[in-house]
Amino acid sequence: METSKLINIDGRDVPFTDEKNLLEVIRKANIDIPTFCYVSELSVYGACRMCTVEIEGRGLQTSCSTPPEAGLKVKTNTEPVRQIRKIALELILANHESECPTCTKSTSCKLQDLSKRLGVTKVRFRQIRKPVPTDDSVAIVRNPNKCILCGDCVRMCSEVQGIGAIDFAHRGHDTVVQPAYGKSLEEVQCIYCGQCARVCPTGALTPRSEVDEVWKALNDKKKMVVVQIAPAVRVAVGEAFGYHAGDLTTGQIVAALKMMGFNKVFDTCFTADLTILEEGNEFVRRATTGGVLPMFTSCCPGWVKFVEQYHPEILENLSTCRSPQQMFGSVAKNIFADQFGVKKEDLIVVSIMPCTAKKFEAKRPEFKTDGVADVDHVITTQELVQMINEYGIQFRNLRPEALDMPLGFKTGAGVIFGNTGGVMEAALRYVYEVVEGKTLENCDFNEVRGAAGMRSAEVVLAGKTFKIAIVHSLSNARDLLEKIKKGECEYHFIEVMTCPGGCINGAGQPINFEPDYKKKRTDGLYEADKMLQLHKSQDNPYIKELYAKTLGEPGSEQAHHLLHTHYNARRRMKGRSMVIVNGKGEDKDKLEIRVCVGTSCYLRGAQDLLHQLAKHIAEKGLQEKVLVKATFCFEKCNKGPTVKIGTTVITQCDFAKATAAIDKAVGVLAAKG
Amino acid sequence: MPTVMLRKFEKVCAIIEKHDSDPSKLIPILQEVQEEYRYLPEEVMTFVAMTLGLSPAKVYGVASFYAHFSLIPKGKHVIRLCDGTACHVKRSEGILNALHAKLGLSARMPTTKDMLFTVETVSCLGACGLAPVMVVNEKVYGQMSPEKAVAVVEEIMKKEDGKNV
Numbered sequence: 001m002e003t004s005k006l007i008n009i010d011g012r013d014v015p016f017t018d019e020k021n022l023l024e025v026i027r028k029a030n031i032d033i034p035t036f037c038y039v040s041e042l043s044v045y046g047a048c049r050m051c052t053v054e055i056e057g058r059g060l061q062t063s064c065s066t067p068p069e070a071g072l073k074v075k076t077n078t079e080p081v082r083q084i085r086k087i088a089l090e091l092i093l094a095n096h097e098s099e100c101p102t103c104t105k106s107t108s109c110k111l112q113d114l115s116k117r118l119g120v121t122k123v124r125f126r127q128i129r130k131p132v133p134t135d136d137s138v139a140i141v142r143n144p145n146k147c148i149l150c151g152d153c154v155r156m157c158s159e160v161q162g163i164g165a166i167d168f169a170h171r172g173h174d175t176v177v178q179p180a181y182g183k184s185l186e187e188v189q190c191i192y193c194g195q196c197a198r199v200c201p202t203g204a205l206t207p208r209s210e211v212d213e214v215w216k217a218l219n220d221k222k223k224m225v226v227v228q229i230a231p232a233v234r235v236a237v238g239e240a241f242g243y244h245a246g247d248l249t250t251g252q253i254v255a256a257l258k259m260m261g262f263n264k265v266f267d268t269c270f271t272a273d274l275t276i277l278e279e280g281n282e283f284v285r286r287a288t289t290g291g292v293l294p295m296f297t298s299c300c301p302g303w304v305k306f307v308e309q310y311h312p313e314i315l316e317n318l319s320t321c322r323s324p325q326q327m328f329g330s331v332a333k334n335i336f337a338d339q340f341g342v343k344k345e346d347l348i349v350v351s352i353m354p355c356t357a358k359k360f361e362a363k364r365p366e367f368k369t370d371g372v373a374d375v376d377h378v379i380t381t382q383e384l385v386q387m388i389n390e391y392g393i394q395f396r397n398l399r400p401e402a403l404d405m406p407l408g409f410k411t412g413a414g415v416i417f418g419n420t421g422g423v424m425e426a427a428l429r430y431v432y433e434v435v436e437g438k439t440l441e442n443c444d445f446n447e448v449r450g451a452a453g454m455r456s457a458e459v460v461l462a463g464k465t466f467k468i469a470i471v472h473s474l475s476n477a478r479d480l481l482e483k484i485k486k487g488e489c490e491y492h493f494i495e496v497m498t499c500p501g502g503c504i505n506g507a508g509q510p511i512n513f514e515p516d517y518k519k520k521r522t523d524g525l526y527e528a529d530k531m532l533q534l535h536k537s538q539d540n541p542y543i544k545e546l547y548a549k550t551l552g553e554p555g556s557e558q559a560h561h562l563l564h565t566h567y568n569a570r571r572r573m574k575g576r577s578m579v580i581v582n583g584k585g586e587d588k589d590k591l592e593i594r595v596c597v598g599t600s601c602y603l604r605g606a607q608d609l610l611h612q613l614a615k616h617i618a619e620k621g622l623q624e625k626v627l628v629k630a631t632f633c634f635e636k637c638n639k640g641p642t643v644k645i646g647t648t649v650i651t652q653c654d655f656a657k658a659t660a661a662i663d664k665a666v667g668v669l670a671a672k673g
Numbered sequence: 674m675p676t677v678m679l680r681k682f683e684k685v686c687a688i689i690e691k692h693d694s695d696p697s698k699l700i701p702i703l704q705e706v707q708e709e710y711r712y713l714p715e716e717v718m719t720f721v722a723m724t725l726g727l728s729p730a731k732v733y734g735v736a737s738f739y740a741h742f743s744l745i746p747k748g749k750h751v752i753r754l755c756d757g758t759a760c761h762v763k764r765s766e767g768i769l770n771a772l773h774a775k776l777g778l779s780a781r782m783p784t785t786k787d788m789l790f791t792v793e794t795v796s797c798l799g800a801c802g803l804a805p806v807m808v809v810n811e812k813v814y815g816q817m818s819p820e821k822a823v824a825v826v827e828e829i830m831k832k833e834d835g836k837n838v
Contacts, residue, residue: 158728158731163728164727164728164731165728165730166730167728167733168734168738169733169734169737169738170737170738171737171739171740178730180718180719180722180728180729180730180733181715181718181729188729188730189728573719575715575716575719576714576715576716577716578678578682578714578716578720580679580682581678582678597720598723602723602724607686610682611683614679628679630682630720632716632719632720632723
């Protein structure tokens, strides 16, 4: 037998294997070393000093940045260790806006928790940081006054999501975590996944609350308020009321929502089933008629915004299906309002989502009819907890109640949407039967389940092999796209979820510090699938009825109108243009020529075009008559390079097209002058 | 000259190319870009970030971290006054006050409206033997006094006036 390597921790020998640092070994020995800046899925930063321990022969060291070595003698609770942790915490608190009673993070705040645990009852230092305004975006609220500069959000955004919307800026006590140039989150490339808020140990980054708007709607007697519950909510909301992660509490949620006054309580899983029929059908059509492949899922609003901003070249590869949330809104308002006996404008649709990006999605113009959103309000699981507590509902004592029909009926396929791999599995259960023309007996596709960041499988359907892939977290998605582009791999159907683990780990879910909460929630959803009678979306009787009565068949014109959409390229950042040529005189008298040098256009030679145009302008002696700017993104990335001359936008622009337009416009200008 | 900005833009492209669009060369790239513009304009930083495949927040983080980089336009003549330990005890503060008074500046407003002068302090110029030290553009002035410093400024002003006549 191999003798295990040992580290002596507080007098006890603790075996270790492949733990990445001393901290993990100590935690394995059931000592919960405090940390702010250590998040196991991110790189080691070593800034907060809370994990300081005393190592014999080495003195005080941060255990997060110490590799485990056999024979180390470690003390975790000596007097110097205790002092250093307390002073570090006191210094952190000195510059923290401690408004605990009014902070949304109160009771799930790591800073509050550790202050209590370490017995820091007094802060002897004076605050030197000056208060700054908060940055309220549609989904996330950033309050720099509560930031303790642990950098967890920065590393989450760049390492896991590959975005880098926020970073450290300035230096010393002026240091702040913010978007580039001090802009707001809405002005930069943030995709609203909220994973920054999930790991933030304080209230510096939090989901934006829509609780007040929902109460207002509930108290408006003229309105009928219906609510949809996303799959992942039911296995996490209980955590706030003493249940374990993964415990299914659908019945209690329904009971609580009915008490609050929601007229009907429905399930997003119903429209997840609907999504499967539409998306599965779309995949089969693409695969059999030579359509654009691979097809990517489009349920995840963070992923969709990511594609719009960073990969407009694959917009045609995105499934045209709206997400289950938006299908629900559309179906409820456009088909069921009549059935509920209410005018469309008096029907309010609320969603309860594990996700912050869903708040953004609901407000997209694509999902508004005559200025009215299909989904009026989106609250997160955390906000549902807030509403239950505000009302005073004793969640644990509630008798479970049943969802309303028909939009509350679902199959297990709709429920597993909340897990990474779930959408793919649900789609396979449908596609199999459509392509093979026979009943699928064993519904579990274990090859698509799991926690690995990138998984792939081959499925043989009607003698043809289909390659499928599942990725979660956008850095994994980006790596996969790179590989596909390089021709290193080829797939037919790819599921992407932005959050690590899928929706069960969305930023709107209750904050949980347990190491295995993700797995428990995942297992909870697979269990929920098992417990249901039906496991295939196509078996949902109310979905069948919906098609029979209203939609016709999957992919029909009516289905397209109500359940599908199209996304467009989106600029990453609002900002100024670079002035390239500018003559004397008033800008308004000059012809403005804007050449896009954003990524897509840049790669298509926009820079050379700009040089040629500048040369042309000089040769023709037009310097004084034009204002040439290099700008970023006209949101026409697929047709770049894009040039705007006066008010005319020219896509797929080349030197000949541009000079013709310039010469013409200058002629008009001269005639006017 | 209407094409001055074009020349600058082409220079930026050349600088990035010279460094092989390598994101690990961000600091030398920003240094050279700053030489062109005398500061780092936001849109130019965005362009640099994009061509290097970095997020603009990262580039801004680096640019705002180092005192060497300026995010606001600097004057034609940059006066750097040392306020390191040696210069400080030799009363550099009086020189700073004299320069501020002469040019109507303050720590919050380091550049004159006519964009001729920028006055800033640095923590050490590495010439402590000459304390208090002042550097105007590239030229080092040692053992300064408030009067001497003001005289240097007046000299430059005179030359600038001469150019405009």
